[in-house]
Amino acid sequence: MSNPAIAANGLRKSYGDKKVLDGIDLTVPEGTIFSLLGPNGAGKTTVVKILSTLITADAGAAHVGGHDLAAAPQAVRAAIGVTGQFSAVDGLITGEENMLLMADLHHLPKAEGRRVTAELLARFDLTEAAGKPASTYSGGMKRRLDIAMTLVGNPRIIFLDEPTTGLDPRSRHNMWQIIRELVTGGVTVFLTTQYLEEADQLADRIAVLHNGRIAAEGTAEELKRLVPGGHVRLRFTDPDTYRSAATALTHATPDDETQTLQIPSDGTQRELRSILDWLDSLGIEADELTVHTPDLDDVFFALTSTGNAIPDQTKENVR
Template identity: 80%
Template sequence: MTDPAIAAHGLRKSYGDKTVLDGIDLTVPEATVFSLLGPNGAGKTTAVKILSTLVSPDPGSGPIRVGGHDLATDAQAARATIGVTGQFSAVDGLITGQENMLLMADLHHLSRSEGRRVTAELLERFDLAEAARKPASTYSGGMKRRLDIAMTLVGGPRIIFLDEPTTGLDPRSRHNMWQIIRELVTGGTTVFLTTQYLEEADELADRIAVLDDGRIAAEGTAEELKRIVPGGHVRLRFTDPAAYRSAAASLGDASHDDEALALHLPSDGSQRELRAVLDRLDAAGVEADELTVHTPDLDDVFFALTGGTAPSRPNKSNQPNQPEEAVR
């Protein structure tokens, strides 16, 4: 087995008497998307800053390895493996998109010819070639975000930290960004994603950790997280009133919807529970006309784990979120 792209144990950070990260553990396999969810002020950005070597953890934190390098002893080597795209664009609006890219190439000490080659390839890849010679100030929000990520990729990082990369984007631009992230992972890049958009984490992440008040409240796949909160159920609908009544009699723990001829049974959606329901129907000699499984979504998980703090709704509004507090 290969080492994980990121491994942190007992990660702690305080500012004065404010504990921002209270001993969290994070493990991110290579070529996956790991999403850190949490309300404003939960500590997401602080975690990114520590893992990307921008901020030091508190004494007493456990070992932190990024790209196979221990941050305590070999931070420079770790930096060579990573790229960071923050909440707010690093694009310089006074120069062109191409000039922004070439500036990054210079900062990575690429030769003039190599810098121009990489710049041309990335501008084409991110559908920015036509606008390359225009001032970045004229770009739309989605174009600036694509340029921002393209600039991050100039150095060929194996690990990319994306801190709320789609904040303020319209739904179309957000979906375009999702496709870019999927392509990066397919190419072998590891993506550490912080977001408040629950749909975004559900769509992209291989694993999700919910951070609340400086601690990991829960971690798992999206489906695993959805199973830890109540509210899942199986819905059985019938067209024959007699079959409905027979099913209701055999499934005594079901709630009834007589008008719709439907029954609802609490369930975690697992194969075992579904088989048990079907076995009970078979024993009664009844067949449902429609069976649907309803599990809690990430909204329910977020509310349950973070004390009811409202998550962002990307398809309800195109307005940007308020940034996290200055100290996180």
């Protein structure tokens, strides 16, 4: 088994009296996408800053790219790339000049810098706009340029801190494809995001950060199984049919205002077939049937609400 790309133990960080991180443990396998979720101010960016050597932790230890964060920060920096919440693109110069500047910062020979710049601009569909000032780029183009600049040093681990914030849906989906292609090429991606769909679509594993701790960690499907509340929803248009169904389905939850009934269900095909057979045997025919299973929104709200509804032992089992 290969060494993890990132391994952190007991990371702690406080600013004055405010405890931001209270003992964070993380393991990210090589060549995967790991997503860190959490409310605003939960400490996601602080985790990224610590692991990318921008700030130091008050306590704990971490290895990034096989290098000890405290003992070999320069080696860590050589192995990683960072794209922050706010673009590092200089709007006063062209896209190509931004790329060449990064090549100079990585001490690439002039010819090598121009070759890498041309390849990355083509890869991110920016060749046509390369000679234009970056200030004229759309939000999606700036984000693509930002990541292209991050790749100039050929990092094997990339930290993407909320990379799609402010992008329109099409640009966001384009960015997802870029991230998937990076991982296909063997890069490890550490992604923070406020878009739960983004984590669901991209991440191999997800951790939810709340009150300075990891509230739960697992695959998207594992996390979804933490939350109760899956159900089949029956909607009726005829009041008499609705009342008859509500009387017959004594364990269903009625909503008189919308004339709907909710039947608890885990959403599996077998259980849905059983429910349909049962409804047929009772002569009940709804005008609309929908199946709801918990999604990452449900997980997020359950884990980060004041009254946490998920038992601690269940969360430990997922982790």
